[in-house]
Amino acid sequence: MTLAPWLKIGTPDQQKLRDMLGLLASLNVNTICTSAKCPNAGECFAQGTATFLILGPNCTRNCRFCAVNHGRLAEPDPLEPAKVAQAVQILDLKYVVITSVTRDDLPDYGAGQFAAVIREIKALHEDTLVEVLIPDLTGEEKALALIVQARPDVLGHNLETVPRLYAKVRPQASYRQSLRVLKAVKEMKPGMLTKSSLMLGLGETEGELREVFQDLKEVDCDILTLGQYLQPTPQQLPVERYVTPEEFSYYREIALSLGIREVYAGPLVxxxxxxREVFRTLTDV
Ligand code: SF4
Ligand code: SF4
Incomplete structure (x- = not known):
């Protein structure tokens, strides 16, 4: 399918891009920006920001939309929290997003490493705000509690798509289990901001989206992001359709009207x- 005109992005500053890639390589940290072939890498890297990918580059699941690798799984690197904290310091980040592959092979599903990374960043940079985007941890609440207790500023878990499409898009995940993760965070720590994200353009209908927005409201999810699904390589699912910028605005209004506090929607979201900007709309930080 020919790329919709609103998805064509300008060429990023190649020098800044090279500098950032070189820096990340020298720090020996992974980012989801490159691992998932995010279309915004040029813009984000040029601004000196990135989303760190912890727990190795290889995932135990095989979501049909995702270009992350599936090779050999290593034990969590005990030096990783310090390495990520050092990268945060060198990049002088005041707001950092940490995510991971899914590690169903680990006894705590990687939760302990998330907690260690959050604590290490906060220990080195008291004022740096930390957002984590976590896997479902197979719904294991003890593992989730390890992350919540480390007090990230935002805890995100993505629903990714509507329940009907899970078998096709996220075959090893469960919509209800993902919703329960978001709900459990609020039960453990009611003041913690929660966030979720959906990709549009995979065949979902407006009615299905409305139901998901309602479900997110019911679990008290604070922030929702909506973006266009883009096929990262020919091995992943094709795009069913390109959602126009006007439709993104329309869906944003619906989600807000149903009570979600902040909704950031657009083709490249x-x-x-x-x-950081989205976080600021809900806080005075
Ligand atoms: Fe990285 Fe997120 Fe920016 Fe994409 S949008 S390049 S994943 S920081
Ligand atoms: Fe990609 Fe996450 Fe799915 Fe793994 S669990 S394949 S990292 S989306």
Whole structure:
């Protein structure tokens, strides 16, 4: 399918892009920006920001929309929290997003490493705000509690798509389990901001989206992002259709009217895109 005109982005500053890639390589940290072939990498890297990918580059699941690798799984690197905190310091980030592959092979599903990374960043940079985007941890609440207790400023978990499309898009995940993760965070710590994200253009209907928005409201999710699904490589699912910028605005209004506090929607929006600005709309930080 020919790319919709509103998805064509300008060429990023190649020098800044190279500098950032070189810096990230020298720091020995992974980012989801490159691993998932995010279309915003040029813009985000030029602004000196990135989303760190912890727990290795290889995932135990195989979501049909995602270009992350599936190779050998290593034990969590005990030096990773310090490495990420050092990268935050060198990049002088005041707001950082941390995510991971899914690690169903680990006894705590990687929750302990998330907690260690959050604590290490906060120990080195008291004022840096930390947003985490976590996997479902197979719904294991003890593991989730490890992350909540480390007190991230925002805890995100993505629903990604409507329940009817889970078998096709996220075959190893469960819509209800993902909703329960968001609900459990609020039960453990009611004041913690929660966030979720959906990709549009995979065949979902307006009625299905309305139901998902309602479900998110019922679990008291604070922030929702909506973006266009883009096929990262020919191995992933094709795009069913391009959603226009006007439709994104329309869906944003619906979600807000149903009570979600902040909705950031647009063709190139990803859960970590402009995360600091989105956070600021709900806080006075
Ligand atoms: Fe990275 Fe998020 Fe920016 Fe994409 S939107 S390049 S994942 S920080
Ligand atoms: Fe990609 Fe996350 Fe799915 Fe793994 S669980 S394949 S990292 S979307």
């Amino acid at each position: 990803r859960s970590s895109y402009h995360a």
